[in-house]
Amino acid sequence: MLDAKHFRDGIEETAVQLARRGFELDVNTLKALEVQRKELQVRTESLQSERNARSKEIGQAVGRGEDTAPLKAQVGALGDQLDAAKAELQQVQASLQDIISGVPNLPAAEVPEGLDEEQNVEVSRFGEPPVFDFTPKDHVEIGEALNNGLDFDTARKITGARFAVMKGGVARLHRALTQFMLDLHTEQHGYLETYVPVIVNHASLQGTGQLPKFGEDLFHVEGESQDKVALSLIPTAEVPLTNFVRDEIIDEEQLPMKLTAHSACFRSEAGSHGRDTRGLIRQHQFDKVELVQMVKPEDSMAALEELTGHAEQVLQQLGLPYRKVLLCTGDMGFSATKTYDLEVWLPAQNTYREISSCSNMGDFQARRMQGRFRRKGAKKPELLHTLNGSGLAVGRTLVAILENYQQADGSVVVPEALRPYMAGVERISQG
């Protein structure tokens, strides 16, 4: 959510900035509602104030033993006016809220303008795509051929499309990856390891921006009763982790707050029928190690570089070729001011595919969730800046390893960094 100031003073400027990312702000409607809001709020509050004062007078009159019936009648009439004004105000505020909660974050100045991923800007590359003296297979072919590897047929039977079963060496490799990532981030990068719920309430989803706009991307849990709070499966551990600071005021000394968690993530993938249907690339359920930081506003852009670097470390230590891309305005997520994607090389697709997305959300999420901090000696708390990134998507990392480390005989070499987590196993073989 943007600061309400953006919609009062300088709304035109806000509209211009939003237009950069292809969002059209309804300036006229907002202006009209704002005029109404102001008038109604002033009226409501002054009525309220008058009623409070009159009621106090009644109390004093009672104390003196006077007859209060005429006074009461007067104040009663006041109350009716107040109720009417309140109802009107509420309506206007709801309309405003509707519009405002659907407005995306403002892109940072240095974010290139563009409509879609075509206009993203490559920032850097690491590693060389491996050269094979045979035709490289894709991860599905490799994984299914391995002794106890990937098994999509069984997953289809027990659940349905876009789910996977992993077995044997592949399942272990998958587990090794999460262990490796968590150890790296906690031991080398200073993150606190956490374990978090994968089912969250809607206040949390509002806080990070998945709701109200993107409910169809989520799996929703049926509540036990109609009055229970609505719950959904998390699409990313960003949701529980960032909501650590919802409705909190953090001491300055505790910043930056750096959290990591391994979790399953669930996405309904509504609207992506037919895209990446083969293999592990686009699943309804996948594992991810998430990085989240809560920092002071002046530190957030540096923190984005740092956090992205932490995700890059995983790829580098695994020896996976990748490139770093600065997303253009049109390709950024709803809540982001600036986003880097890390794209790993996939030989079978002969291209780079997203494996991590690292974003600075500025104060956008913090404002929604009232996540604040207080500077030493300062009276007023300030909004935090929040950042998050995948460090990394485990399933896609597995894909990258299967494809980049595949051998002519169909076996897959285990990257050295993972061997301590695999009891020294150097290679996963067929048969």
Next chain:
RNA sequence: GGUGAGGUGGCCGAGAGGCUGAAGGCGCUCCCCUGCUAAGGGAGUAUAGAGUUUAUAGCUCUAUCGAGGGUUCGAAUCCCUCCCUCACCGCCA
């Protein structure tokens, strides 16, 4: 799931229809006093929103005592619903 007790400011804890944004204490901040230490005295100490304003300074107003609804001229206080916490029992990994 059952029974019982509760949810009040950073924390503890009073209040049981009006003078309570909320006593008292602890903590914290500033000031004074005191060779050091210990102790003492005084002042201050929630958040959000709106209006005014060059101002994130002041001033004025509104809201908030778990949440939502209701009764009332007026609710922390009365009524209803829900949520949560604690204790014991049942069940379970």
